[in-house]
Amino acid sequence: MSWLIWTLWVAFFAIYEGLTLANKKKGDTLSENFRKLFRTEHSKTGRAIFTVGWSGFAAWFLLHILTQAM
Numbered sequence: 001m002s003w004l005i006w007t008l009w010v011a012f013f014a015i016y017e018g019l020t021l022a023n024k025k026k027g028d029t030l031s032e033n034f035r036k037l038f039r040t041e042h043s044k045t046g047r048a049i050f051t052v053g054w055s056g057f058a059a060w061f062l063l064h065i066l067t068q069a070m
Helices: 002-022 030-038 044-069
Strands: none
Touching: 030 044
């Protein structure tokens, strides 16, 4: 059952993000919202926080997938 939920979630995200990319409206894509949330365009602190957070998540996820732990 969880595979169905994950499949639906990924499909919903792909469709929604595809529509937001197609409509050319500014500020509605996931990346634009992350830039706004972390203020990466104007804040070195925001860039640093995003970089540390994203790198930490990527490292954890890599270990999680490869070692089947955590």
